Amino acid sequence: MELHIEKDTKALSASLAEWINNYIQQVLAKQDRFTFVLSGGSTPKALYALLAESPYKESVPWEKLHFFWGDERAVPFEDSRNNAKMCYDELLDKVPVKAENIHIMRTDITPEESAAEYEKIMKTYFEGSETTFDFVLLGMGDDGHTLSLFPGTEVIHEQEALATSFFLQAQDMYRITLTAPVVNNAACVAFLAAGAGKAEVLKQVLKGERNIDLYPSQIIQPSKGQLHWFVDEAAVALL
Numbered sequence: 001m002e003l004h005i006e007k008d009t010k011a012l013s014a015s016l017a018e019w020i021n022n023y024i025q026q027v028l029a030k031q032d033r034f035t036f037v038l039s040g041g042s043t044p045k046a047l048y049a050l051l052a053e054s055p056y057k058e059s060v061p062w063e064k065l066h067f068f069w070g071d072e073r074a075v076p077f078e079d080s081r082n083n084a085k086m087c088y089d090e091l092l093d094k095v096p097v098k099a100e101n102i103h104i105m106r107t108d109i110t111p112e113e114s115a116a117e118y119e120k121i122m123k124t125y126f127e128g129s130e131t132t133f134d135f136v137l138l139g140m141g142d143d144g145h146t147l148s149l150f151p152g153t154e155v156i157h158e159q160e161a162l163a164t165s166f167f168l169q170a171q172d173m174y175r176i177t178l179t180a181p182v183v184n185n186a187a188c189v190a191f192l193a194a195g196a197g198k199a200e201v202l203k204q205v206l207k208g209e210r211n212i213d214l215y216p217s218q219i220i221q222p223s224k225g226q227l228h229w230f231v232d233e234a235a236v237a238l239l
């Protein structure tokens with residue numbers, strides 16, 4: 001695991017934008033398309049906004065990128081809590097990505113249907129071979145959740161499905177999420193975590209005893225790929 005520490009959210013977003021651009025260029029020197037799994041929440045907004053501006057707006061070969069999502073809140077697309085909507089607003093509406101290369105988790109059908117459809121989308125994209133994303137961007141909540149793998153939920157232990165849905169009692173909301181095995185099969189996974197609110201949980205996730213039911217982010221350990229944590233000084237204050 002590689003830990004990248006930057007002074008604050010601004011410096012962290014700038015450093016990760018540069019790192020992602022370099023990584024995309026390296027991968028695309030060897031293959032002709034790149035799969036990018038986006039995360040929702042508030043932390044990646046500044047990163048997405050930077051990627052939508054110069055120099056990345058021009059340097060990233062957007063037409064070769066295929067976008068997927070790690071998880072979704074089952075609220076209408078127009079709802080400000082919708083993860084896909086946030087990514088469109090901050091990034092996808094501002095760069096020349098092909099519409100057919102954007103694979104959202106739908107919320108205009110039932111969560112069960114959406115997860116089943118997403119599983120089909122991934123299987124079709126990877127043409128029956130293993131789902132191996134080039135890059136998965138993850139966030140981590142103050143409670144240690146990542147994707148929609150929340151503390152104490154059964155979905156943390158899902159081994160068969162690539163994507164699944166469940167009702168998250170604490171938020172009175174359905175969630176649709178990729179499962180841990182899919183993310184652990186990626187070529188590269190990067191967590192982005194910032195702020196003092198994440199300090200205690202980051203300490204537990206990185207240095208504490210393994211307890212994935214309490215700290216689901218601990219389950220993310222790519223089997224063959226790289227794992228990076230991009231964090232700011234406030235988040236690592238207790239490490």
Ligand SMILES: O=C1O[C@H](COP(=O)(O)O)[C@@H](O)[C@H](O)[C@H]1O
Nearest residue numbers: 039040041042043138139140141
């Ligand atoms: O609910 C969610 O939260 C996490 C973390 O979000 P943040 O606001 O603390 O950055 C996010 O990664 C996930 O995609 C989202 O559904």
